[in-house]
Amino acid sequence: MTVGSGIHNEVWLARRAGIAPVWARYTELVVERGEGSWIETLDGERYLDYTSGIGVTNTGHAHPRVVAAIAEQAARIIHAQQNILYHKPGLELHERLPLRCPGATDGTLGGEAVGLFLSNSGAEAIEAAVKLAKIATRRPVVVAFRGGFHGRTHGTMALTSSAIKNRGHYEPLLGGVHFVPYPDPLRFGGPDAAVAATMAAIEELFATLVYPDDVCAFLVEPILGEGGYVVPPDTFLPELRRLADTHGILLAVDEVQSGFGRTGRFFATEWTDAVPDIVVMAKGIASGLPLSGIMARRSLLDRFPPAGHGGTYGGNAVACAAALATLDVIEDEGLVEAAARQGARLLDGLREAVAGHQSVAEVRGRGLMIGIEFADRREGGLKPRPDLARAVLAAAFSRKLLLLTCGVYGQVVRVIPPLVTTDDEVDLAVRIISESVAALPG
Numbered sequence: 001m002t003v004g005s006g007i008h009n010e011v012w013l014a015r016r017a018g019i020a021p022v023w024a025r026y027t028e029l030v031v032e033r034g035e036g037s038w039i040e041t042l043d044g045e046r047y048l049d050y051t052s053g054i055g056v057t058n059t060g061h062a063h064p065r066v067v068a069a070i071a072e073q074a075a076r077i078i079h080a081q082q083n084i085l086y087h088k089p090g091l092e093l094h095e096r097l098p099l100r101c102p103g104a105t106d107g108t109l110g111g112e113a114v115g116l117f118l119s120n121s122g123a124e125a126i127e128a129a130v131k132l133a134k135i136a137t138r139r140p141v142v143v144a145f146r147g148g149f150h151g152r153t154h155g156t157m158a159l160t161s162s163a164i165k166n167r168g169h170y171e172p173l174l175g176g177v178h179f180v181p182y183p184d185p186l187r188f189g190g191p192d193a194a195v196a197a198t199m200a201a202i203e204e205l206f207a208t209l210v211y212p213d214d215v216c217a218f219l220v221e222p223i224l225g226e227g228g229y230v231v232p233p234d235t236f237l238p239e240l241r242r243l244a245d246t247h248g249i250l251l252a253v254d255e256v257q258s259g260f261g262r263t264g265r266f267f268a269t270e271w272t273d274a275v276p277d278i279v280v281m282a283k284g285i286a287s288g289l290p291l292s293g294i295m296a297r298r299s300l301l302d303r304f305p306p307a308g309h310g311g312t313y314g315g316n317a318v319a320c321a322a323a324l325a326t327l328d329v330i331e332d333e334g335l336v337e338a339a340a341r342q343g344a345r346l347l348d349g350l351r352e353a354v355a356g357h358q359s360v361a362e363v364r365g366r367g368l369m370i371g372i373e374f375a376d377r378r379e380g381g382l383k384p385r386p387d388l389a390r391a392v393l394a395a396a397f398s399r400k401l402l403l404l405t406c407g408v409y410g411q412v413v414r415v416i417p418p419l420v421t422t423d424d425e426v427d428l429a430v431r432i433i434s435e436s437v438a439a440l441p442g
Contacts, residue, residue, distance in 0.1 A: 008042035026051075026404065027397065034061025037421045039402075047400045050417045050429055054404065055225075055257045055369070058284035059329045060420040066287045069325035073318045080317040082118075083310065089320035090118070096327060101295045102253075102267050103275030115301035118293040118315035122256035122282035123151025125292035126159065126219075128309055129278045132296065133217035133250045136303040141215045143202065143249075145182040147227025147408060150219065150254055159219060162226040163408055178205055182224055183232045186362050186373070187382065191233035199239055212247035217278070222268035225257040228407035229371030229414050231364050237274035244277075250300075252278040256292070257369070260284030261330050261419050264340030264367030271366065287326045291319040335419040343367035346415065346426050353434035359385050360437070368421070371406065372413040372433075384411035388440055395436035401429055 012030045030042050037060060039049045052058065059066060073089060080087040098107040098114035107114050117132075119125050130142060142159060144150070149162035157167040158174035167173065180201040183194035206212045218240055224230035237253075244251045253276040258268035262284060265271055269279070277300060282292035290313070294301075330336060347363065347370055354360045354372065361375040361382055374389050375382035386409045393413065396403050406414045415429070 012042060026393070027402070036060040036063075037418050037425050045400070047402050048425060048429060048432075049402045050415050050421075051402050051404050052416045052418050053288060054283070055262060055416050056283045056288055058260050058262060058335065058419045059287045059326055060418040063287060063325075063329055063420070065329055066322055066325040069321045070289070070318055073321035076317075078316070078318050079313075081312060082315045087317040087320070089317055089324055090315045093118075093315075093320045093323050096324070097281075097293070098295060100266050100327075101279060102269040103273075109275065109297050113298045114295055115298040116293055116295050117301060117304070117309070118291065118320070119311050120290045120313050120316075120319075121151075121292050122254075122280070123153045123156045124311065124314070125256070125280045125282055125294050126150045126156045126254065127153060129252045129280050129294050130155065130159070130217065130219070131309055132278065132294065132301065132304060133252060135308065136300055137216040137248070137250065139214050139216035141176045141178065141210050142217050142219055143178050143180060143205065143210075143215055144219045145198075145221070145224075146179050147182045147184075147224050147230065148219070148221055148254070149226035162406075163410075166226075178210055180205055182227065182230060183236050184224075184228075184230045185233060186230075186364075191235070195233050195236050195239060198236065199243070202243065206247075212249065215247065215249045217250040217252045218244055219252045219254060221254045221258065222271070223258045223263060223366060223369060225254075226406050228373065228412045229365055229369060231366055234272050237269065237272045241274040241276075250277040252276065252280065254280045256280055256282040260326070261336040261339050262367055262369050262416075264336065264343055266330075266336055268366065268369075285326065286319050286322040287329075289316075289319040289322040291316070291323055330419070333420070339367040339419045342417070342419075342421055342423075342426055343370065345423065346370060346417070346430065349426065349430035350415070350433060353430055354437045357437055357440065359388055359440070365415075368415075368417050368419060370415040372415070372437075373407065374411050374413070384409040386410040389413050391440055392433065392436045395439050396432050399432045399435065401432045403433075 031039050032042050094116050101114045144159045146161050150156045150159040158177045160166050183198040185191045185194045188194035188197045253269050255267050279295040285291050351363045359374050361373045374385040389405045404414050406412045
């Protein structure tokens, strides 16, 4: 993919030599500004951004209320390290986020207060969740799900199986991790069969490789992210919760990509009645500033002894101010409801747009977390078509729409608008994707 040849863009692109090539790139755009669902390049070209910075800018680019909160706090104090100081944005955030914990009533679960630990990135929050599960249960093993993505640190790579590029050549990794299949209705022949296959795989795991009383946690994405935007049957998390309770295993949900209104619920776990023990958050939490965290009952979170975990920048004052403003925008502008409404519009439009194309295996999603999977049906399964997904991205890019891929083979086009996207923007995206799919062979 290339961009316009404007002088400003070329001058700045000439300065990219110092950027490490480990950053695999979707575009060569040099951005000047963003507003709402749009970004503008140095050349003045405008693109409809349906990547949201990989699901981060849920409130859109540079929401005025978030920008104002950042500027106001930065003028007061920026860092205010948590071991040394308290600050007002952090104290308020520790009060407000637990009110949003799945299953909580007024910030309590079963009459017990919910606590919060803040860090910087999704991977850091996953590390915190696993450390907490281990120290709280004194058990060594984590059960994760195939296709899951939980980070690229050395610890979180061991929990990730969404693609070999995320962990290949880094062995040996952290031990004590076992994988079972994620309940994908497309591949298991329907919702009931998918859940049955996953639960049977867990029972087989317990019968052959690890005792359940050695497992500290099930770590699961309520909607599979990098692994392909797979929406599991609604019976899955409750069944997993039941099994966890049977064996004294903690249920940790990775809401890094699916949280903060993305799916039409504040957290995707809330599509079911399953109540997790640990909720992992990042991405949409602060509209683009580095912030993440975990929530858990205080009796669980307090199993971390003083100095048993921490971090220099976690709970940064400016990031906390941005998070508070993000919560205000989500609540005041009804963005959770907007995600549900616009998601239905987008999903219906995309299904109609690609209907009949022989290599579109499925259009699926919840809220504004939507995937279009390209695969050819064959006897006994599906043959992924990442080439078609890449072609759609290129065609959409040429029409000034930014999209991403996901899936184990990169065969899924993911569509992740900001939650502030409008009817006209959704309709424009549907038209562009329709044209891009129509241009495919076959």
